[in-house]
Amino acid sequence: xxxxxxxxxxxxxxxxxIQELLDQLRLDCLQVVVEHNxxxxxxxxxxxxxxxxxxxxEVIHFVGGG
Amino acid sequence: MDQLIIADRSxxxxxxxxxxxxxxxxxxxxxxxxxxxxxxxxALRRVDVDNPRDSMLEHIDPARYLxxxxxxxxxxxxEAIRLARIxxxxxxxxxxKLEVTPDPYYLLPDPIETLKAAEVLVKEGFIVLPYxxxxxxxxxxxxxxxxxxxxxxxAPIGTNKGVRTRDNIAIIIEQANVPVVVDAGLGAxxxxxEAMEMGADAVLVNTALAVxxxxxxxxxAFKKGVEAGREAYLAGLGKQQDKAQASSPLTxxxxx
Numbered sequence: 001x002x003x004x005x006x007x008x009x010x011x012x013x014x015x016x017x018i019q020e021l022l023d024q025l026r027l028d029c030l031q032v033v034v035e036h037n038x039x040x041x042x043x044x045x046x047x048x049x050x051x052x053x054x055x056x057x058e059v060i061h062f063v064g065g066g
Numbered sequence: 067m068d069q070l071i072i073a074d075r076s077x078x079x080x081x082x083x084x085x086x087x088x089x090x091x092x093x094x095x096x097x098x099x100x101x102x103x104x105x106x107x108x109a110l111r112r113v114d115v116d117n118p119r120d121s122m123l124e125h126i127d128p129a130r131y132l133x134x135x136x137x138x139x140x141x142x143x144x145e146a147i148r149l150a151r152i153x154x155x156x157x158x159x160x161x162x163k164l165e166v167t168p169d170p171y172y173l174l175p176d177p178i179e180t181l182k183a184a185e186v187l188v189k190e191g192f193i194v195l196p197y198x199x200x201x202x203x204x205x206x207x208x209x210x211x212x213x214x215x216x217x218x219x220x221a222p223i224g225t226n227k228g229v230r231t232r233d234n235i236a237i238i239i240e241q242a243n244v245p246v247v248v249d250a251g252l253g254a255x256x257x258x259x260e261a262m263e264m265g266a267d268a269v270l271v272n273t274a275l276a277v278x279x280x281x282x283x284x285x286x287a288f289k290k291g292v293e294a295g296r297e298a299y300l301a302g303l304g305k306q307q308d309k310a311q312a313s314s315p316l317t318x319x320x321x322x
Contacts, residue, residue, distance in 0.1 A: 006113065060156075061156075062109070064084075065086040066086045066107055066109075
């Protein structure tokens with residue numbers, strides 16, 4: 001299946017949860033905020049939220065800014 | 067110096083600093099430490115999984131600094147609200163520097179979208195610090211909507227031009243019931259001092275520190291500028307006059 005990850009298409013194994021994807025990408029869930037189809041997913045629900053074909057995922061973190 | 071109070075929280079420093087555009091995290095930390103600031107702004111962006119970098123947050127001690135996420139990059143109210151909610155979900159205090167800049171060339175804030183977003187965010191319990199053009203009527207509307215401050219610009223972001231909007235900022239200061247933070251365009255400690263002498267409650271500086279050869283020393287220089295300006299404001303500045311007023315007694319003995 002394919003999802004849109006931070007604006008780009010990405011192929012994933014069916015049944016992948018958001019937490020599994022973050023682990024694959026070596027992203028620390030404490031350092032990022034995840035928006036799944038424009039809904040913010042609380043950290044404790046990342047493992048139970050399974051991605052589906054066509055989902056849109058935004059993974060956001062803090063950077064320097066004024 | 068007297069304390070700055072925003073939304074019932076008090077701060078010793080009246081200088082807020084931004085964390086953008088620094089050459090390194092070390093330079094950013096040096097500027098923060100030199101400035102004596104207690105409020106630092108940060109932005110939110112997509113994670114770049116192809117170029118992973120260490121988190122800048124690891125370099126900011128949350129016990130020492132209040133993290134003030136901005137909504138930079140938002141072009142309308144909806145995007146700004148979305149960014150503010152993401153910042154809160156990241157575990158920040160619900161403070162947000164509301165910034166809506168649809169025009170990438172001058173980065174001037176959109177007054178209508180900023181007010182719309184402020185109304186929603188205040189209702190959601192955010193402490194909203196809106197970045198605005200130096201428009202006294204807009205400042206009043208925002209204050210009535212419940213924002214914690216108003217943040218009028220001195221000049222467009224990153225221009226280092228100083229307090230070009232002086233006359234309108236003076237009106238905003240005269241009319242405001244909330245702290246007035248002069249944000250953007252301040253390029254030198256003298257600019258920060260000028261804003262503070264006028265009675266601004268605080269200033270926010272980023273580019274001037276980030277582009278300095280020595281960001282730590284520039285942070286310290288701005289600290290002095292802000293303190294000098296505040297102390298002069300509290301001490302009471304003399305009025306400007308057109309005619310000379312002699313400082314020395316004019317009764318002389320040289321001529322009859």
